[in-house]
Amino acid sequence: MPDPERSTELLWGTRARRGLDLDTIVRTAIDLADREGLGAVSMRRVAEVLGFTTMSLYRHVPGKAELLDLMRDAVTTPPGDEQPADWRSGLEAWARAGLALYQRHPWLIESSGPRAVPGPNAVAQFERALSIVAATGLPPAQIVAVVTLVGGFVESAARQVVHTIAAERESGLTHEEFWGARDSLYEHLDRYPTLSRIYEQGGYDEPLDPFEFGLQRVLDGVATLVRDEKRDESWCVVCGDPVAVTGKGRPKEYCSRACQQKAYRKRTSAPGRDPG
Amino acid sequence: MPDPERSTELLWGTRARRGLDLDTIVRTAIDLADREGLGAVSMRRVAEVLGFTTMSLYRHVPGKAELLDLMRDAVTTPPGDEQPADWRSGLEAWARAGLALYQRHPWLIESSGPRAVPGPNAVAQFERALSIVAATGLPPAQIVAVVTLVGGFVESAARQVVHTIAAERESGLTHEEFWGARDSLYEHLDRYPTLSRIYEQGGYDEPLDPFEFGLQRVLDGVATLVRDEKRDESWCVVCGDPVAVTGKGRPKEYCSRACQQKAYRKRTSAPGRDPG
DNA sequence: ACATGAAGTATACGCCATATACTTCGGAGG
DNA sequence: CCTCCGAAGTATATGGCGTATACTTCATGT
Numbered sequence: 001m002p003d004p005e006r007s008t009e010l011l012w013g014t015r016a017r018r019g020l021d022l023d024t025i026v027r028t029a030i031d032l033a034d035r036e037g038l039g040a041v042s043m044r045r046v047a048e049v050l051g052f053t054t055m056s057l058y059r060h061v062p063g064k065a066e067l068l069d070l071m072r073d074a075v076t077t078p079p080g081d082e083q084p085a086d087w088r089s090g091l092e093a094w095a096r097a098g099l100a101l102y103q104r105h106p107w108l109i110e111s112s113g114p115r116a117v118p119g120p121n122a123v124a125q126f127e128r129a130l131s132i133v134a135a136t137g138l139p140p141a142q143i144v145a146v147v148t149l150v151g152g153f154v155e156s157a158a159r160q161v162v163h164t165i166a167a168e169r170e171s172g173l174t175h176e177e178f179w180g181a182r183d184s185l186y187e188h189l190d191r192y193p194t195l196s197r198i199y200e201q202g203g204y205d206e207p208l209d210p211f212e213f214g215l216q217r218v219l220d221g222v223a224t225l226v227r228d229e230k231r232d233e234s235w236c237v238v239c240g241d242p243v244a245v246t247g248k249g250r251p252k253e254y255c256s257r258a259c260q261q262k263a264y265r266k267r268t269s270a271p272g273r274d275p276g
Numbered sequence: 277m278p279d280p281e282r283s284t285e286l287l288w289g290t291r292a293r294r295g296l297d298l299d300t301i302v303r304t305a306i307d308l309a310d311r312e313g314l315g316a317v318s319m320r321r322v323a324e325v326l327g328f329t330t331m332s333l334y335r336h337v338p339g340k341a342e343l344l345d346l347m348r349d350a351v352t353t354p355p356g357d358e359q360p361a362d363w364r365s366g367l368e369a370w371a372r373a374g375l376a377l378y379q380r381h382p383w384l385i386e387s388s389g390p391r392a393v394p395g396p397n398a399v400a401q402f403e404r405a406l407s408i409v410a411a412t413g414l415p416p417a418q419i420v421a422v423v424t425l426v427g428g429f430v431e432s433a434a435r436q437v438v439h440t441i442a443a444e445r446e447s448g449l450t451h452e453e454f455w456g457a458r459d460s461l462y463e464h465l466d467r468y469p470t471l472s473r474i475y476e477q478g479g480y481d482e483p484l485d486p487f488e489f490g491l492q493r494v495l496d497g498v499a500t501l502v503r504d505e506k507r508d509e510s511w512c513v514v515c516g517d518p519v520a521v522t523g524k525g526r527p528k529e530y531c532s533r534a535c536q537q538k539a540y541r542k543r544t545s546a547p548g549r550d551p552g
Numbered sequence: 553a554c555a556t557g558a559a560g561t562a563t564a565c566g567c568c569a570t571a572t573a574c575t576t577c578g579g580a581g582g
Numbered sequence: 583c584c585t586c587c588g589a590a591g592t593a594t595a596t597g598g599c600g601t602a603t604a605c606t607t608c609a610t611g612t
Contacts, residue, residue, distance in 0.1 A: 152433065
């Protein structure tokens with residue numbers, strides 16, 4: 001069948017380039033997600049943007065799930081290697097960097113779940129957090145738990161921000177416009193005394209930033225834990241075994257009379273050292 | 277197109293219909309979601325279970341979005357009216373009740389967003405939390421922020437649990453089975469020193485319960501805030517104006533010499549009261 | 553020169569929400 | 583008693599989705 005269009009293409013060499021690779025597909029999908037949200041990322045849509053058919057993508061990627069895995073890994077930046085001054089400022093910076101990543105790529109929030117296989121960059125971020133928290137001297141299981149807590153907090157706070165932005169784009173209404181139009185809801189709220197009182201006292205006039213407020217509370221909570229652990233878990237300076245702490249009087253330094261004696265002998269036999 | 281106004285009407289209204297009625301539809305949908313997950317809730321599926329055509333549902337509910345709104349409020353139990361001993365135990369119980377709700381109805385996690393119109397029960401729960409936190413004496417905006425923080429924490433912790441359970445059902449593999457089979461991932465983890473060390477020290481052998489651990493840290497953080505606010509925001513017992521706190525010596529009780537004198541006069545003139 | 557196999561394509565299936573236009577049927581009014 | 587109305591329920595269609603299957607095209611290696 002004669003096809004003048006096809007002939008023109010061939011003659012003038014403007015035919016769509018054959019050459020579609022994984023990297024291009026992933027980048028295109030990320031671009032689409034950044035600009036129009038995860039909902040805009042469909043195999044059809046990605047292929048359309050690239051000027052290929054839907055099924056052409058399946059030559060390079062097994063399915064949509066895997067495409068999302070690749071997108072996630074591609075945007076996750078590994079941590080820098082500056083050493084933080086202390087665990088608190090380190091965790092604070094780590095949390096802020098996490099929020100920033102979610103803000104750059106809001107679709108990350110919806111795309112990840114507890115079965116998402118982590119890539120090298122994600123693990124590097126996790127390693128970083130562990131090493132920061134390890135400086136507290138907390139026992140291993142608590143280090144993991146603290147990182148899980150702070151990580152969960154960041155994700156949770158990011159989810160609020162990101163959902164709000166997504167809803168604004170999809171509906172064309174800002175947060176304030178949307179809730180401002182819910183008159184039929186507010187009519188019912190008089191029945192709730194504390195809610196009404198707090199509203200009247202201006203509790204909603206200038207809401208505190210949930211991320212900054214929450215982060216400080218969570219870190220305060222971790223600080224409390226660090227202090228407590230320091231207080232009631234002390235170690236014998238000789239053998240390293242735990243020493244029971246009574247909380248009264250001068251803190252014990254040795255776990256037993258034997259260790260105390262060992263330290264004494266070492267002290268008195270050492271040259272150039274005042275005897276105790 | 278989701279219609280929040282209509283949802284508000286349905287959630288808060290008292291109108292009832294006959295035949296295939298709203299209540300039946302909502303209950304059926306909840307049942308479906310409880311048993312097979314939110315993914316199983318489609319208009320087709322709900323109608324099929326009820327023995328009607330898909331479109332028959334639209335006689336009673338405007339669309340799927342509104343159906344979800346109704347499902348959400350239907351399963352949200354209003355708070356009891358027992359008075360908590362103190363804000364901390366009150367918030368703790370509130371948080372646990374929240375987690376339990378999510379565990380009873382895991383689909384709640386995925387169904388709600390920041391634009392979900394709250395029904396009477398959800399608002400009652402919010403009111404409850406506000407009244408508990410109000411007992412701390414924190415300023416209004418901080419009360420709201422604390423409730424937001426704890427609510428967010430509960431949702432975040434619930435999301436972990438619920439996603440894990442959902443993934444187990446969908447894949448037929450337990451959490452341990454799934455991650456146990458990721459050998460090709462673990463091969464790469466030697467490069468991360470802290471991660472390896474913590475693993476070797478048994479940091480993953482008996483993980484701390486993320487909910488219980490996190491909740492205590494968050495509440496510790498709130499407690500720190502309450503103490504701090506108490507310390508540097510004190511009020512004159514006579515006129516209520518703020519009193520500057522130096523942090524050293526006996527805390528001042530009066531904002532000025534005038535108030536101190538006023539209190540003295542009142543004290544000495546009161547009958548049946550020892551002069552100070 | 554021709555087989556091979558990868559790249560890209562066309563079509564189809566079974567899901568989804570829902571718009572539109574229909575049939576059915578109980579009950580109120582004439 | 584009949585007629586008509588409006589609500590309840592139905593049938594069909596549209597345009598989206600992921601992807602299975604089977605095809606054409608075409609550069610390359612022998």
